[in-house]
Amino acid sequence: MTFLAGIALISWAAWVWLLVGRGFFWRTDQRLPRTGAAAEPDRWPDVTVVVPARDEAEVLPLSLPSLLAQDYPGRADVVLVDDGSTDGTGSAARAIAEGQGPGALPLTVVSPGPPEPGWTGKLWAVRHGIAVARGRSGAAPTPADGQRPTGPAGGEARGCPAEFLLLTDADIAHAPDSLRRLVAAAVAHDLDLVSQMARLRVANAWERLVVPAFVYFFGQLYPFRWVNRPAGRTAAAAGGCVLLRAEAADRAGVPDAIRGAVIDDVALARALRRHGGRIWLGLAERVDSVRPYPRLADLWDMVARSAYAQLRHSVVLLAAAVAGIALVHLAPPLCLAAGLAVGDPVAAWAGGGAWAVMAGTYVPMLRHYRQPAWAAVLLPLTALLYLCMTVDSAVRHHRGRGAAWKGRTYPRPQAAPDS
Structure with a gap:
């Protein structure tokens, strides 16, 4: 088995687990109960x-x-x-x-x-x-x-x-x-x-x-x-x-x-x-x-002002988050393309399968937002943007700008307390 195929299989296995083992997070049926x-x-x-x-x-x-x-x-x-x-x-x-x-x-x-x-x-x-x-x-x-x-x-x-x-x-x-x-x-x-x-x-x-x-x-x-x-x-x-x-x-x-x-x-x-x-x-x-x-800058600021706080301002957790996003969200399309290019059928099959599961889990949320289902294939691109926003959040923090909102800056904001 090639290294590329190994990465693709790990990504595919991760998506199978996310599909069934993460509380069915992708479903959109948790709605306020109607009371007569x-x-x-x-x-x-x-x-x-x-x-x-x-x-x-x-x-x-x-x-x-x-x-x-x-x-x-x-x-x-x-x-x-x-x-x-x-x-x-x-x-x-x-x-x-x-x-x-x-x-x-x-x-x-x-x-x-x-x-x-x-x-x-x-x-x-x-x-x-x-x-x-x-x-x-x-x-x-x-x-x-x-x-x-x-x-x-x-x-x-x-x-x-x-x-x-x-x-x-x-x-x-x-x-x-x-x-x-x-x-x-x-x-x-x-x-x-x-x-x-x-x-x-x-x-x-x-x-x-x-x-x-x-x-x-x-x-x-x-x-x-x-x-x-x-x-x-x-x-x-x-x-x-x-x-x-x-x-x-x-x-x-x-x-x-x-x-x-x-x-x-x-x-x-x-x-x-x-x-x-x-x-x-x-x-x-x-x-x-x-x-x-x-603008993209407005959405970027919305995410970047608190992303690093969610990671408890930890460089170790930041590195783990970047690696996780890369493996789970970016690797599938890359492995599919690389597998087809170099003739590695296992990498292509596993990468394509992982991308298909990823897109399938995203479709219910797109429907909730009345967006076309085909847009689910763009989720790796969106994940790349979120990865960059998270890294930028850490850079802002270490430069002393921290979480900024409407003229206020919190250089060392606190993350949500642990449960």
Whole structure:
């Protein structure tokens, strides 16, 4: 057997194992269970939607109205935390709320000031929003923050703490029944965290090439079926849409316990699981990201700012990740081409078989994103891009730039804590 054939066979065996031994990560059937009227709670718990927002005035008109228009039978409100924006995010949010019709959820706009040492900006904003939702001392907005809830359904701030918190990003748009379905699922299945991976935008060529693979690779790292096992050890969440039971958050000490995490959604899920929390993660059907990524550079930054943190800033883990991507994703087409070129039938057969299995596992995610199935053969090219993004993430870290987001740089960010 030639060396080339050996590499091809190892790659083929790796894909056979991934196909059946990695929690069927490639399937897209983990969806929020539909609950009929009989399964809805007798009493709908109070909910506060917490939206951390930094320089989001451009996307708020596409996302915030969907939150204010939630058809929720219980008591709910929205707290938007203006995290040091310079583009008028807070004013834009108030203007949007004032333009809503009767029955819209009340909006409170607050600003926590600069994050304290050891905190990432998003988690500092989330901490302030949760404090407002729980009615803790010192959390009320100051006159500079917005003073009173805004909007047709506004009034004085709630006097009792919220029982559930919906943590959602400023670029996420929700269908009118999103909050209702999330809460119904949490109550019916006694869940402490219910998270949906929002459908990201795929409107241009770079988004079509990179975005579905982002969710595919995430599922490969954190198979949703494993996350959703009650006694499982795998824990993950998707930060764009996380419904969190407030009592479970207090029990796990979040967000304070994960204050420095760059990959905050995974860190949150792990913290809850360590403290006995029941979590669920699935793909969203009616929760969408409205943030555009018009250039490859935009998508590159999205991945590179946290990829090395996921590897715990370890050169050894980086080398293992590069070798793994090369063996699993790049070797199959290369072995197929080289095997045909040099007349090595074993290398060609095994390389082609591995590439076929790889493409087959990618097709369900492409269908979820309404993309043609033939695009699955391009996955090795996308994997090469992700390999380069990961290496660039490490280079940025070692040059002191670390994770950068909207004017903030965290030179030595923390990875999500181990479970």
